[in-house]
Amino acid sequence: MSDLxxxxxxxxxxxTSQRRVVAEVLDGDHVHLTADEVHQRAAARLPEISxxxxxxxxxxxxxxxEVLEVSTVGRAKRYDPNARTLHQHLVCSGCGMVRDVHPVGDAIGDLPEEERFGFTVGSVEITYRGVCPGCA
Amino acid sequence: MSDLxxxxxxxxxxxTSQRRVVAEVLDGDHVHLTADEVHQRAAARLPEISxxxxxxxxxxxxxxxEVLEVSTVGRAKRYDPNARTLHQHLVCSGCGMVRDVHPVGDAIGDLPEEERFGFTVGSVEITYRGVCPGCA
DNA sequence: TCCTACGATGGACTTCGTCCAAGTCAAGAA
DNA sequence: TTCTTGACTTGGACGAAGTCCATCGTAGGA
Known part of the structure; x- marks a missing residue:
């Protein structure tokens, strides 16, 4: 994360020390923390952070x-530091765990012209839902 | 909606009159109202509804x-009465308008086995993002 | 070392949603 | 038709997530 x-x-x-701690908390693959979780972890290192x-x-x-917002699990937004690599999400309906995944194919190309209603389509977000091995 | x-x-x-009014408000294609909008429209017909x-x-x-929750636009959940026909969503980044769309292809099949992490994948939600003709 | 504009703080506030005790009423029974 | 009852509705309190703002603090250039 010193890269970041x-x-x-x-x-x-x-x-600032606050920004450094927040950036350090958001490190790694398959990290999808809520703002509150980020705050808790940051506060463990820097107790006064607000x-x-x-x-x-x-x-x-x-x-x-540098970070993506993911709104697919629960009420609170989650923050995904893996913004530099295009990816989608796989969510467990049981425990809420989120994994980054890389489908093949061309999802945008799969939307026919007559289904675009004149929109200029720029991106696509895909959420796969299923049950993880631990919850099965 | 008398079908519903x-x-x-x-x-x-x-x-009850309350349930009837809520069901009637949720009628039509491309309807994606927030709970608050449903309440406002219901209250126009039945002022005491809570x-x-x-x-x-x-x-x-x-x-x-009978109705789907859509969490892809803004903070509040939206409610989509078009639950009986499989579809995905196209969202305008400008005004937030949502259209129901029907991509071709097999999005679940596009997720390779080695990207499933042992999950049993049951469904997929796709959100296309772009700019609508009015906002362009 | 000093300055100052940018950043941090915490508490009030807003929005979205849930919960609950008490009152109301739809619809089956008589 | 009237009665009965349990399901439904109500409004207000509550809670979670997020935003705003006036004030204080400090990173980093001069």
Whole structure:
């Protein structure tokens, strides 16, 4: 994740201990934490960090395209640091676990012209739902 | 929508004016209202209807499989009465408009075995994002 | 080392949704 | 038709998730 920190610094981000901790919490594959979970983990390292700062920092990371918002599980938004690799999500209906997956095929191409209603289609989000081995 | 009312009656639903109004508000294609919008439109016909009743009724319709929850636009859940025909959604990034669409192809089949992590995959939700003619 | 604009803080506020106790009423029984 | 009863509705309290804002603090350039 020092990669991320380096990129952020290159974009003129003022580096604060709070932002560093949030960025470090959001590290790894198959990470899909809620804002509250990010706050809890960040607070474990930096007890004074406030909820507002976590929301601000997450919002900035999303705006910079470094982190994706995923709204497919439960009520709260989840934050996916794996924004640099195109991928989709596989969600367990039992425990809510989320895995990053890479389907083959061309989902956008599968939408016929007459089904586009004149829209310019730019992207597609796919959520597979199923039951994980642990819940089966 | 009297179709829906008939089916609900057949399932032993006690028919009340509140439930009838909610079911009538949820009529048509490309309808994706929030609970609050359903409440507003229902209240236009039945001013005393309470928010709790709208939430209860929507929850029952979802549980019966007559209505789908769509969580792809904005914060609030939206309710899609077109549950009897398999379809996906096309969302305008500008105004938030949602259209029902029918892609060709086999999205579930496009997920390779080694990308399933042992899950039993049961369904797939696809959200196309783009810009509608009005916003372009 | 000093300045200052950018960032952090926490508490109030909004939105969306759920829960509950009490009152109401749809629809079957008589 | 009237009675009865349990399912349904109501409104207000509550809770979770997220936003806003005035004020304070500090990163990093001069």
């Amino acid at each position: 920190l380096r990129r952020l610094r290159g974009r003129g981000w003022r580096m 909820r507002a700062t976590v929301y601000n920092t997450l919002g900035e990371l999303v705006a910079l395209g | 009312l008939r089916r609900l009656r057949g399932r032993g639903w006690r028919m 928010r709790a009743t709208v939430y209860n009724t929507l929850g029952e319709l979802v549980a019966l499989g």
